Amino acid sequence: MAETQAQHMVLAVSTVVFSLRPHPDTGELTLWLPLVRRIRRPFKGHWALPGGPLENSQDLAAAAKDAVRLSTGLQPRHLEQLYAFGDVDRSPHAPERVISIVYWALVRQDEDAQAVDAENVDWYPVEEIPGPLAFDHDLIVRYAVDRLRAKVTYSPIAHAFLPGEFSLAELRRVYEAVLNRALDPSNFRRQILSQGTVEDTGRRATGTAHRPPRMYRSAPQSSRYALTIEENNDPVRA
Amino acid sequence: MAETQAQHMVLAVSTVVFSLRPHPDTGELTLWLPLVRRIRRPFKGHWALPGGPLENSQDLAAAAKDAVRLSTGLQPRHLEQLYAFGDVDRSPHAPERVISIVYWALVRQDEDAQAVDAENVDWYPVEEIPGPLAFDHDLIVRYAVDRLRAKVTYSPIAHAFLPGEFSLAELRRVYEAVLNRALDPSNFRRQILSQGTVEDTGRRATGTAHRPPRMYRSAPQSSRYALTIEENNDPVRA
C-alpha cells in the first residue's frame, strides 16, 4: 500500500510566519508575512508559503521551524500546527498529489536575522497579498489569520512579538495590529493585569515625550488558565 | 525527493469516534469510543483507533469518514480534523515512519448500523481504555477528549448526539456526559435558550412519569456566533 501511495503523493510542510512592521503608507503597525517565489512547476513564478517536502528523519515541527529559518533567518518565538490540507483537487495542475501540513509562527523582527535568499523572498502586509498564491495558499493564509486573531483573545501569545521588557501600551499596539481595531487603553490595562500574564519589572521607560510608562515582562506561564483547559493547542506528551 | 520519502513513510488517516451510552455499572450516560484490534505488525494484537493508509484518490475527510463507517457502520453526524501526528519516534517498532492525520467524529448510537467486523471492533468508555494502545493513540484519545470538551462549551455540536427532537433535559444529559459533571437544569435551560441554537417544536413528550417536557429541534445554523468568529474549526473555501 505504501508503494502505491509513493508514486503520486508528496507530503509537504509549510509555515505561515507572522511579524509586525509599520505599514509604509500609514505608518501603523500591521501584520506581515513572508512569501517565497516558486522556481519550479507547478505554479512556477507564483508566490507561495515557505516550506518544502518533509525530510525522512525530521519531525513535523522541526520542518516547520526550518521553513521559518530558511525564508526569514529568524527563530520562531511561537510555533503551532494549523491544519493539514489534502484535498485531491487542491493542486489541479500538479503532476502529483500534494498534502501539506501547515504550521503558523510568530517572529520578532528586531532579532539578528541570518542571511536568507532575499532574491526569492518578500514580505507583504496580510491585507495586501499579491494573489493569487500557489496552490490553495490564499485560503491557508486567511485561515491562519483567523486563528491568530482568535487565539490572541484568549491566550497570551502576543508577547512573542515583543522583546523581554515592554510597556502595556506597546503590548496594546500589538493587539491592535493583530486584531485590526483600536482598543481602549484603560480597559486593556485592566484585562491584561487581571489575567496575570505579565509582571511589573519595577522599571520605567525614559526619554518619552510624555509620562514614562512602567515596564513589564511576560510572567512565567502557570500550568492552567481560568477560562480554557488547553494551554496550547498542541497535544503534550505526559 | 518524493521517491526518497516513498520507501519509508506511510500517511494514514484515523478517526476518534465518540458516542454516548449508559455505563454498564452506574447506568449513567458516558462517552464511548470504538477501538480496532490490529491484525498486523507493528503493535499486532493491540487496540488502535479506526483508520488506515490514505488512498490516492481520496480526500482526507472522506478517508476519515470511511474509518467511521467501516468500524461502526454509522454515519458521522459531526466530523472535524484534530491534528497531524508525525514525530519520527512515534512508532518505534515500525519498519516505516507513520504520519497520521487524525479526525474526530460524533455518531448517534440509535441509527441503523450496517454490518461491521464485530470480531475486531469493540467499544469502551473513554475513562476505561484498554491501554496501552498502539502507537501514540493513548495521547491522541486524551487530546481528542480535551478538544471535544472545550468545543462543546462554545459550539452547539452536542446536538449531533441526539435525534431530531429532544427535550432540554436530554440535551443537558449529553453535556453532563461529555463534561463529566452535573449542570444546573435551570441555568442550563437559560443558557441554551439565550444562544438560540434550538427552537421549540410546540410538542411535548408524553408517557413520562413527571411533568412532560417541551420538545426542541436544533435551529438552522446562523452564519455567525456572538462569541467566536469561527463557526467550525475547519477552513472553508470561499
Place this chain on the structure above:
DNA sequence: GCTACTTGTGGTCAAGTCAACCTGAAGGGT
C-alpha cells in the same frame, strides 16, 4: 381519590465581566 415523588419551567439575587467614559499624573516641547 389523595398524597408523595419526580422532573420540568420560571424566577430572584449576588458576584463577576466588560465596554464606555471621566479624571488626574507625569513627562517633554515651545
Place this chain on the structure above:
DNA sequence: ACCCTTCAGGTTGACTTGACCACAAGTAGC
C-alpha cells in the same frame, strides 16, 4: 509657564453566570 501627549486608575451601567428557590404537571402507590 503653559500645552500636549500618553500613562494610570476609577466609575458606571449592561450583561453573564452560578447558586438557589418556588411552582407546574405529570405518574406511582396506597
